[in-house]
Amino acid sequence: MQQTTFGSLEHFQKGSIEIIKGKAEHYAFSNIYEVASGAPPYQKTVVGKNLKFVIESLRAEGDSPWYAAAHDEFVVVMDGDVTVHYIKPDVAGSLAPADSEGTYTLDGAPQGKSMGYVKLGRGHQAILPAGVAYQFRAAKPGVLIVQTILGPNSVEKWNDICLQ
Secondary structure: OOOOOOOOOOOOOOOOOOOOOOOHHHOOOOOHHHHHHOOOEOOEEEEEEEOOEEEEEEEEEEEOOOEEOOOOEEEEEEEOOEEEEEEEEOOOOOOOOOOOOOOEEOOOOOOEEEEEEEEEOOOOEEEEOOOOEEEEEEEEEEEEEEEEEOOOOEEOOHHHHHOO
16 A cells, blocks of 8 residues: 655655656656755745746745735645735735736835735645735745746746756
């Protein structure tokens, strides 16, 4: 019987792939915990890509910058506990350029109305709505994955994460 082991930032094992057909260079895989363990807090490292859509691994630690996107995103907490704070800006469309793609880092908290926060634990997910500013806060290190579109904050380092 196969046993599934759920990793964490403190305890993970690098996976492997058994090539049945084709060449190894046609496959890419990464371990989100391994990627997050070697990354600075809140670096948005791309670990999965499908056309313009990406999955990014983030090391959650302390307070993130404030972010916004012109499209919906979502976050899943893979390890640890994270609080996501939301602000609805006073001026619509002022956070991320209209029709832009990907996540934009803001210069501090924007002026606007607090929409509250959501507390997330391992396995919980939350929407990061279009046009709303959000900030992650984590008292202890953890790991997040964010589904978004490739953008100005997305870091692609495939040679580093897939060829180790």
